[in-house]
Amino acid sequence: MPTIDLNADLGETTAGNPVADDAAMVSLVSSANVATGYHAGDPHAIRTTLRAAADNGVTVGAHPAYNDPAGFGRRFLDYDLAQLADEILYQIGAVDALARSVGTQVSYVKPHGALYNTIVHNEVHARAVIDAIRAFDRELAVMLLPGGVAVDIAQQRGLRVIAEAFADRGYNPDGTLVKRGTPGAVLTDADAVADRVRRIATDGSLVAVDGTVLNVGAESVCVHGDSPGSVELTRAIVEKLKADGIDLRSVL
Template sequence: MASIDLNSDVGESFGRWTLGDDSAMFESVSSANVACGFHAGDPSVIRATTAKAAQAGVVIGAHVGYRDLAGFGRRFLDVDPKELADDVVYQIGALQALAATAGTRVKYVKPHGGLYNAIVKHTAQAQAVVDAVKAVDPGLAILGLPGSEVLRLAEKSGLRPVTEAFADRAYNPDGTLVSRTLPGAVLHDPAEVAQHVLRMATERRIMAIDGTILNVRAESICVHGDSPGAVAMATAVKSALSDAGVSIASFA
């Protein structure tokens, strides 16, 4: 693999509450999943984040989620599909407007947290997300786990499905992410994370939490911006990929 996209969740501060160092993350990643106000982010944070991303030459994507600020969007919500579709349209539209003020535009959509995990198997919610994206802009790609319902439905609807892997998350033997409620779900050691990503990018493999080796074909790899030591992990990943002759470039 000559190149790989690195994406990161950004713009997740809110009001006086600050989360992550987005500017530092932009030095290592090629795509930015910008929170759209439902799980995190507010208009001022979103506008400033899109401006910084544009200045750094980083591609912008809409990080849409459940309307759940209190739970940071990580809890499953049994939302009516029509309501969910409207919420996704609303979030994409808000980011499109704020990105335009920075002279840039939204090029893809990546669901967040509880919604991301739900639409791996939840067909109705997955279809709602796909319908919303297609209604706003059929040219937008959708990021998701390999083999997920949302990517199957995206491709069926004529949207571009983009497979994603995670640099700092542990995997179950079935290819799903280990729940954050379980020990070992999140990786913190920069060297371990770098090797995890290098295996994904060069061998197209992931080691599951039980030692099982999984085959994965990921077009994008996520390094979470809100994790402790996120910047150090992103820097280590960028360095490891560079040393292996793998360049970092957006898929969009």
């Protein structure tokens, strides 16, 4: 039976202002990328989401970002390696402390937003992320976009890499994501998104915005909790997987 991990970016409520229905999303996915407070989220909201993940048997990942709440972590910020590594380490530790207080723990790290996209090609920032993960726990996995320099560095340093694809984001023909705010960047058609996830689970491929077929070989697929209609979108994915005999299961 084919299997796939379905993950979502959660824990991003700040000062009581939610950007996603975390309770609903955590009941559907198998892994949760939980915000750390640097792009969004506050300790109470983060811990609430972690408790829901623990209650639903959902695997927890830390979702560290550039220190940019005003830009929701979606803008590039320049750092030297040591400063960025320390900030990533701090964020992982904070989420893991909250996770352990509710009976779970951080099992992997998935960088957020601009940081995630930057380490596809920026070696300095990629090394900072990998150094921070190894400083915290060399057994942690790291979830990354296939083909980037961060993948090479992580593998060289002995970390397990979880290859990720996106259910609801447009792809360029080179395998990078279409920049947010441009046509085709975010997909909202539930049937089309569900079909994409089924295709990834069965043959490891997806179709880019120009029709190019990309072989992504992903172990995990992300659906964004803050996308329009995200709960309905995710429910459609889960129903499609079940109907096609594809098992939804965490990688870890």
